[in-house]
Amino acid sequence: MKIVIASGKGGTGKTTVSLNLALALSDVQLFDCDVEEPNCNLFLGFDLEKVEDVVCPVPVINQEKCSICRQCSDFCRYNALAALPGRILFFPSLCHGCGGCTVLCPENAIREVQRPLGVIEKAKGESYPEFYRGLLNIGETMTSAVIKRLKKYIDDRKIAILDAPPGTACPVIASVEGMSYCVLVTESTPFGLHDLRLAVDVVRTIKIPFGVIINRYGLGDSRVEEYCNAEGIPVLLKIPNDRKIAELYSQGIPFVREMPEWREKFLGVSEAIKLQLAVKEELTI
Amino acid sequence: MIQLTVISGKGGTGKTTLTAAFASLAENAVIADCDVDAADMHLILEPGILKKEDYFGLEVSRIDPELCIGCGKCREFCRYGAVNENFEVDPYRCEGCAVCTIVCSEGAVYMGKRVSGQVFYSETRFGPMAHARLGIGEEASGKLVSAVRSNAKKLAEQYHKGLIIIDGPPGTGCSAIAAITGADLVLVIVEPTVSGIHDLKRVLELAAHFMIPTLVCINKYDINKENTRLIEKFCTEAGIPVLGRLPYNDIATKAMLHKQTVIEYADNNDYANENEFANQVRIIWASIEEILADVQDKQDGPEPLKMKNL
Numbered sequence: 001m002k003i004v005i006a007s008g009k010g011g012t013g014k015t016t017v018s019l020n021l022a023l024a025l026s027d028v029q030l031f032d033c034d035v036e037e038p039n040c041n042l043f044l045g046f047d048l049e050k051v052e053d054v055v056c057p058v059p060v061i062n063q064e065k066c067s068i069c070r071q072c073s074d075f076c077r078y079n080a081l082a083a084l085p086g087r088i089l090f091f092p093s094l095c096h097g098c099g100g101c102t103v104l105c106p107e108n109a110i111r112e113v114q115r116p117l118g119v120i121e122k123a124k125g126e127s128y129p130e131f132y133r134g135l136l137n138i139g140e141t142m143t144s145a146v147i148k149r150l151k152k153y154i155d156d157r158k159i160a161i162l163d164a165p166p167g168t169a170c171p172v173i174a175s176v177e178g179m180s181y182c183v184l185v186t187e188s189t190p191f192g193l194h195d196l197r198l199a200v201d202v203v204r205t206i207k208i209p210f211g212v213i214i215n216r217y218g219l220g221d222s223r224v225e226e227y228c229n230a231e232g233i234p235v236l237l238k239i240p241n242d243r244k245i246a247e248l249y250s251q252g253i254p255f256v257r258e259m260p261e262w263r264e265k266f267l268g269v270s271e272a273i274k275l276q277l278a279v280k281e282e283l284t285i
Numbered sequence: 286m287i288q289l290t291v292i293s294g295k296g297g298t299g300k301t302t303l304t305a306a307f308a309s310l311a312e313n314a315v316i317a318d319c320d321v322d323a324a325d326m327h328l329i330l331e332p333g334i335l336k337k338e339d340y341f342g343l344e345v346s347r348i349d350p351e352l353c354i355g356c357g358k359c360r361e362f363c364r365y366g367a368v369n370e371n372f373e374v375d376p377y378r379c380e381g382c383a384v385c386t387i388v389c390s391e392g393a394v395y396m397g398k399r400v401s402g403q404v405f406y407s408e409t410r411f412g413p414m415a416h417a418r419l420g421i422g423e424e425a426s427g428k429l430v431s432a433v434r435s436n437a438k439k440l441a442e443q444y445h446k447g448l449i450i451i452d453g454p455p456g457t458g459c460s461a462i463a464a465i466t467g468a469d470l471v472l473v474i475v476e477p478t479v480s481g482i483h484d485l486k487r488v489l490e491l492a493a494h495f496m497i498p499t500l501v502c503i504n505k506y507d508i509n510k511e512n513t514r515l516i517e518k519f520c521t522e523a524g525i526p527v528l529g530r531l532p533y534n535d536i537a538t539k540a541m542l543h544k545q546t547v548i549e550y551a552d553n554n555d556y557a558n559e560n561e562f563a564n565q566v567r568i569i570w571a572s573i574e575e576i577l578a579d580v581q582d583k584q585d586g587p588e589p590l591k592m593k594n595l
Contacts, residue, residue, distance in 0.1 A: 100387060
């Protein structure tokens, strides 16, 4: 079972839910897919080791062979190549590594080298939960490439929990795609509801079963619950707007560790997900 | 024209709440909502849309099944795994690079335009606003951020505004980079949590990478005073001004429920706590304005004089 935790709006509690769920279950792998701002390990404190560099193949132009025919710079959709009168200029941070310029070059003047975009790291030795994260280098834009590499470490025999980045754009799709279930974390505020609707559109578009967790329950109004009821979206859990939970978060402590009664509730979430998936399977058969 | 971008690294620290409040205090500004994939500013500012345009992102590849002979070249050369066994293109995976069009010997692959969202030119009670909506799961949110910023510039010229206030996205990736490049000043809203501090350091690195002067404001400072001190110490050592600290206050949510900025909400309700919060925001905005005036003097001395003569 592969569960991805997403949200639309940032700061609603994706990391909180991912961590507490991972700590409540056994035989779990936890993946921090928010590679622009990975926070899970601040709460886990594992020693991390690099398992791989995430790279992007980029062109190197042999200026002696280059006839400045401009085919590569005319072709590049990302404006990573520009033709000057005397040479072709390359802007590495704009390159998506598609390889088109190499294919096109009539002079065979382009070869590719691997440019690092970020790293995949894992908790050293035996950790509980088993933990992996991606980290995008500062100034890089290829967020989805790092997420896609990170997801290769999912072991189908275990429960995988993925902490997704906020928003509804390509990094979210890269995280959610191919997962068995999506938990959308929201808060009951106008911003929370607005961004929840966008996130629901995303998971519906890519056809993944989903449910909602309402965080800071009690804040704002009841519109999120009303929306979920009207849309037939299961509300898996309500986490109250509790100062103690906020303070534990600020210190980097997953609250199931200090408030063990919550372990049961997160176990309940995983049971509810299993049930929802089983019912869905029955319906499709 | 001066551009101020508000970012945070971590989401949910109060960017939009404070940017909306600043918009209500600034007298000569255009507002740009550049958090394009979870845009919320319009929920408070309720813009009246003047003009709407389709936004075309990167093109998407399409394969004509009549012409395709199934040679598999496109599948082989696509580095994004966007072509399936039946030679159909998955639009969510396609990055629009067009490599498939050059390797196809049959001319069966072509690039089609795709509407990736809409951009809006609007008016609000605090002045003009540029904003957008990104289509579900679309690529190129960075490009859309750039489009919103360029629309904001057009509005600033049209309405003779000297300042653009940009509500940025979370993170450090393509949208965040698009929101800060070329800005004159970056304001980072941070909360004193371990995640907040970690993400602050990453965005400060990002702003330094693009050599943009940066300011910090601490929101919800009282949820962890020890962490607040750590942030202040860290920023002081790095030479980054910390403009102020705001307490945790549910005024942000209350104001949001009434579609008001925290300044408006405090003005309409006579609660000491709320008023105190709004005053703190006013003080922070006053110091930002001072810094912005400095930036403008340094950048283009003659321009403010010309404006004064008008």
